[in-house]
Amino acid sequence: MSVAPAWQLDLRPGDADNSGTLFIVLGGRWCIDQKLPSAGTLLARLPTSARRLGFNATTLSDWDSGLLTFVAVIGKSCAEQGITLDVGGLPAGAQRLLAMAAAVPEQKLAARDGGAQGTFARVGAATLEFFRGAPQMLAFLGEVVLSLLRLVSGRARFRARDLWLEIEQVGPRALPIVSVISFLVGLILAYLGADQLKLVGAQIFIADLVAIGMVREVGALMTGIIIAGRTGAAFAAQLGTMQVNEEIDAYQVLGISAIDFLVLPRMLALMLMVPLLTLYSGFIGMLAGLLVSVTIFDIGVFEYYTETLRALEFKQFAVGLSKGTVYGAMIAFAGCLRGMQCGRSAEAVGHAATSAVVTAILLITIAASIMTIVYYQLGI
Amino acid sequence: MDALPHIEVRDLSMAYGDFVVQRGLDFTVNKGDIFVVMGGNGCGKTTLMRALVGLQRPAAGSVRYGGEDFWNSGEAVQQRLKRRLGILFQGGALWSSLTLAENVALPIAEYTGLPQARVDEIVAFKLALVGLAGFEDFYPAELSGGMKKRAGLARAMALDPDILVIDEPSSGLDPLTARRLDELIVELRDSLGTTIVVITHELASILGIGNNSIYLDTESRTMIATGHPQDALKNGHPKVRHFLTRGGEAPPPRPNLPAQTP
Numbered sequence: 002m003s004v005a006p007a008w009q010l011d012l013r014p015g016d017a018d019n020s021g022t023l024f025i026v027l028g029g030r031w032c033i034d035q036k037l038p039s040a041g042t043l044l045a046r047l048p049t050s051a052r053r054l055g056f057n058a059t060t061l062s063d064w065d066s067g068l069l070t071f072v073a074v075i076g077k078s079c080a081e082q083g084i085t086l087d088v089g090g091l092p093a094g095a096q097r098l099l100a101m102a103a104a105v106p107e108q109k110l111a112a113r114d115g116g117a118q119g120t121f122a123r124v125g126a127a128t129l130e131f132f133r134g135a136p137q138m139l140a141f142l143g144e145v146v147l148s149l150l151r152l153v154s155g156r157a158r159f160r161a162r163d164l165w166l167e168i169e170q171v172g173p174r175a176l177p178i179v180s181v182i183s184f185l186v187g188l189i190l191a192y193l194g195a196d197q198l199k200l201v202g203a204q205i206f207i208a209d210l211v212a213i214g215m216v217r218e219v220g221a222l223m224t225g226i227i228i229a230g231r232t233g234a235a236f237a238a239q240l241g242t243m244q245v246n247e248e249i250d251a252y253q254v255l256g257i258s259a260i261d262f263l264v265l266p267r268m269l270a271l272m273l274m275v276p277l278l279t280l281y282s283g284f285i286g287m288l289a290g291l292l293v294s295v296t297i298f299d300i301g302v303f304e305y306y307t308e309t310l311r312a313l314e315f316k317q318f319a320v321g322l323s324k325g326t327v328y329g330a331m332i333a334f335a336g337c338l339r340g341m342q343c344g345r346s347a348e349a350v351g352h353a354a355t356s357a358v359v360t361a362i363l364l365i366t367i368a369a370s371i372m373t374i375v376y377y378q379l380g381i
Numbered sequence: 382m383d384a385l386p387h388i389e390v391r392d393l394s395m396a397y398g399d400f401v402v403q404r405g406l407d408f409t410v411n412k413g414d415i416f417v418v419m420g421g422n423g424c425g426k427t428t429l430m431r432a433l434v435g436l437q438r439p440a441a442g443s444v445r446y447g448g449e450d451f452w453n454s455g456e457a458v459q460q461r462l463k464r465r466l467g468i469l470f471q472g473g474a475l476w477s478s479l480t481l482a483e484n485v486a487l488p489i490a491e492y493t494g495l496p497q498a499r500v501d502e503i504v505a506f507k508l509a510l511v512g513l514a515g516f517e518d519f520y521p522a523e524l525s526g527g528m529k530k531r532a533g534l535a536r537a538m539a540l541d542p543d544i545l546v547i548d549e550p551s552s553g554l555d556p557l558t559a560r561r562l563d564e565l566i567v568e569l570r571d572s573l574g575t576t577i578v579v580i581t582h583e584l585a586s587i588l589g590i591g592n593n594s595i596y597l598d599t600e601s602r603t604m605i606a607t608g609h610p611q612d613a614l615k616n617g618h619p620k621v622r623h624f625l626t627r628g629g630e631a632p633p634p635r636p637n638l639p640a641q642t643p
């Protein structure tokens with residue numbers, strides 16, 4: 002078998018019979034697995050006087066979509082420039098496929114003007130998007146609050162199984178990652194603190210620092226951020242996929258509140274479990290502090306223990322637990338909001354998950370600042 | 382059958398942003414009709430359904446149920462009107478975290494105070510009607526596409542709605558199941574008096590069970606035919622005849638064909 006020759010391309014004026022026509026001479030192998038010439042270069046070579054184009058494919062040995070796309074691009078540009086294109090010289094199969102591709106005219110209305118946007122345009126669009134998003138966020142907040150009120154008055158309906166499922170997902174399954182992070186943070190706190198306290202010979206106060214720091218602030222914050230990434234994103238992805246499957250629409254047409262059914266159990270699960278995880282995180286952090294103190298800074302286990310007990314007043318727990326509850330609510334709110342707002346595509350689901358984490362962390366930061374100021378003013 | 386107007390659509394236009402999907406739709410569905418919505422892919426049938434069932438506010442026009450204007454009513458009236466509808470979505474839209482039985486049971490439990498045992502009986506019966514007896518404890522992800530469709534229909538029928546809106550019931554069904562489904566639709570109409578709005582491409586269904594229809598045109602973005610499908614086939618708009626004969630009748634002239642050698 003001879004090796005199929007590479008493609009050949011030439012432009013040749015027609016003979017006496019059809020002198021007005023310029024022929025594109027195609028020869029050899031025109032297949033998509035080769036490096037084929039672009040239609041653009043050929044079009045650039047066309048004399049401006051050309052009014053009629055034809056094809057001569059007598060030496061064409063083999064062809065596939067490579068040839069078809071080449072001709073289609075030429076055809077489109079010819080239509081724009083008012084040049085008549087005669088595909089009669091092409092193989093019959095190619096002619097038929099080209100006719101099929103042209104049979105349904107392009108949807109002018111449906112064509113998008115999208116395309117590349119400049120930086121300014123994108124910043125502008127993002128800003129508009131933010132302000133457009135604010136009322137939606139408020140509306141969603143309103144619906145969630147109404148739903149919570151319905152729950153309190155015993156009229157909200159959701160399945161207890163969903164709540165348990167979420168609690169299991171959020172709680173026990175998050176223990177390993179919360180343990181690791183809290184341990185590390187406790188370690189760091191103890192180290193940093195001990196280093197400074199050594200200067201004044203008050204190393205025993207590591208225990209106070211770690212206990213109050215972990216229980217009051219850091220435990221809730223770390224847990225919040227972990228759960229935002231772990232569960233907030235999952236909520237957004239779950240609800241987003243339901244949106245894609247029209248499941249949310251199915252609730253809506255039945256007049257069943259998707260908020261009661263889907264958002265409420267998730268909200269409750271997080272509001273219950275994040276404070277518990279916060280407590281746990283504080284405990285692990287103190288263990289890490291103990292480890293550092295005993296092994297590196299020569300503080301006795303019992304000493305550390307009594308100092309910790311002395312430092313931990315009830316109000317520290319109250320602050321930590323209240324923060325955990327609020328952060329949990331924020332995470333659930335952000336995750337469910339982004340999930341419910343999700344568009345109808347796989348890409349939109351990914352976007353919803355990302356956006357849920359960002360929103361949750363933003364909300365947590367705002368809530369943390371406000372609560373810290375308020376507690377300080379109240380002297381708690 | 383008494384010809385009470387059940388759904389009246391007047392001058393309805395639907396759009397996504399600036400993109401008008403369909404405009405100027407005007408039709409009436411009578412009680413006991415099997416009303417077929419026809420049209421090519423992407424002409425806006427599903428969008429019309431969303432406007433009919435209260436999921437997507439139309440850009441203009443009105444949808445009336447028994448004289449009550451849906452889109453200009455308050456929340457309470459809308460809820461009451463929606464309660465009369467049963468809907469099968471194009472993709473089934475089964476709740477993925479619930480089993481088939483739970484999917485069908487949820488609307489029943491939500492709106493009737495029936496004891497669980499009664500609910501279970503109804504669920505089993507509805508699933509049997511669509512040929513899915515024995516699949517009660519399957520999750521939607523464990524079903525084939527056609528089975529999801531049928532389960533979706535069982536859920537849509539759960540509350541014995543006055544009006545059943547079905548988006549492409551037979552796409553993805555094998556010919557025998559599709560035919561059984563047609564028989565079921567006719568039976569629901571005949572025995573329960575259900576009014577059925579069905580979006581379908583299935584020629585056998587359109588011509589076999591439909592007694593009223595509209596045809597939504599993709600190019601002009603409006604309806605170009607209405608009435609009994611058989612009439613549309615005999616002496617309707619050429620495009621509709623073309624559609625109903627799978628292109629067998631001479632097509633309307635097509636623009637934009639590339640020049641060819643004679």
Ligand SMILES: Nc1ncnc2c1ncn2[C@@H]1O[C@H](COP(=O)(O)OP(=O)(O)OP(=O)(O)O)[C@@H](O)[C@H]1O
Pocket residue numbers: 111397400402420421422423424425426427428429471
């Ligand atoms: N969410 C959306 N945003 C923008 N345009 C949309 C959206 N959904 C649908 N469209 C457009 O609206 C038009 C009608 O879509 P629709 O889903 O109603 O078609 P259809 O008649 O149901 O088609 P099919 O027979 O394939 O189901 C299409 O051109 C589609 O591109």
Ligand SMILES: [Mg+2]
Pocket residue numbers: 426427428471548
């Ligand atoms: Mg559709």
